[in-house]
């Protein structure tokens with residue numbers, strides 16, 4: 001589904017590389033989390049995938065095709081919901097479709113309605129974003145990401161600004177969405193527990209510049225609940241990951 | 253709820269008017285310091301020439317000047333937003349030029365254009381054009397980089413980013429610019445008329461001065477202020493109806 005082949009990247013203003021010959025691979029339908037300390041370059045990886053930044057070397061493939069010259073192969077959900085305050089929730093959700101111009105107005109309205117239903121916001125299309133709670137806004141932003149129609153979803157710390165209780169219910173909600181939509185999800189977080197709860201695989205950024213991502217299979221099937229996190233093999237993986245992140249944080 | 257907030261200001265204004273009224277009565281020199289009541293009375297007596305000849309003349313200058321400023325301001329703001337070189341060249345000049353007392357140049361325009369409306373229009377344009385441009389430019393820039401990036405990930409081109417993101421983001425700034433520019437443009441037109449014109453409230457005020465008619469000097473000024481306040485409150489009303497997201501961006 002997604003493949004990095006020897007990708008190198010450096011910001012123009014920096015004299016060191018952020019990524020150096022990085023290769024990794026994500027399979028179709030996987031839920032994979034990328035964890036790493038703040039500032040280690042997680043968002044940079046996402047920005048490369050959606051071509052907001054350009055690789056210096058190497059290639060990024062989505063569905064075995066290079067992303068050069070392509071559009072609409074990934075849906076990006078940033079940390080802040082970035083709902084446009086002058087648009088209603090419904091109009092915000094239409095935005096990606098309005099830009100792609102593949103649907104008629106009626107089809108768009110229909111899709112917005114059914115997507116809002118799926119994410120648990122039915123009937124809110126005429127509300128302004130400011131009338132929604134933090135969790136509802138993230139759901140709306142996720143719905144907008146789904147409506148890009150892409151099979152690869154890039155979620156960049158989408159829940160990190162939410163309070164604890166909202167965050168854990170949003171995590172459960174996201175798993176339901178993923179199980180239903182059969183999308184491939186790449187999820188950035190700096191929260192080890194969040195990564196373990198959500199993903200089938202965790203990729204850890206261990207070293208700077210990023211030369212490889214260390215992959216760990218999460219020893220737990222789906223569907224999951226919060227008790228799964230207390231299984232001994234989960235607890236020991238958690239400790240191992242925290243140790244790695246601590247060591248990495250000292251490098252930044 | 254909101255209305256009560258204005259109450260202290262209203263009481264204060266009323267108190268000032270009463271002090272003025274009694275102060276002026278004590279001074280007793282209506283030809284230089286008329287009382288508020290005398291001004292209102294004079295306004296009523298002069299309603300015919302004020303409303304049929306001079307107010308329309310001033311409003312024409314203001315309207316034409318403002319329109320030119322908006323068109324030029326919008327165009328220049330967009331150009332500066334599109335071309336970094338234009339921004340680097342023009343923006344600092346714009347900011348610096350706001351410290352120039354443009355109104356002091358008004359006599360020059362009267363020399364150039366004489367008593368035609370164009371000397372007044374030019375004063376108006378010069379006073380309002382720069383603040384409109386700078387405010388609109390800031391508005392276009394208020395669209396966050398994150399949001400522009402998001403639009404790019406949707407596959408948007410510059411045209412779509414402009415119309416779907418930058419323009420709506422700049423709309424509250426447009427209203428701010430209007431609320432600031434309207435009183436300025438009226439002042440600009442009146443100053444121009446004061447210096448050289450054959451009609452208009454500024455011209456009329458000056459004529460009354462030469463006749464030592466204190467209340468007659470004040471009457472057109474009161475009228476101008478009232479008009480400016482009315483237009484600004486209409487704009488504020490439209491703004492409240494249209495912009496429900498100010499500060500959310």
Ligand SMILES: Nc1ncnc2c1ncn2[C@@H]1O[C@H](COP(=O)(O)OP(=O)(O)O)[C@@H](O)[C@H]1O
Nearest residue numbers: 011013014036037038039040041042043044045
């Ligand atoms: N536009 C930029 N120019 C230069 N350096 C940047 C830029 N954006 C981010 N960085 C730097 O790159 C590093 C990685 O940033 P980022 O990928 O956002 O980290 P993360 O998402 O893991 O917190 C940070 O140290 C940041 O300071």
Ligand SMILES: [Mg+2]
Nearest residue numbers: 042043044156
């Ligand atoms: Mg980040």
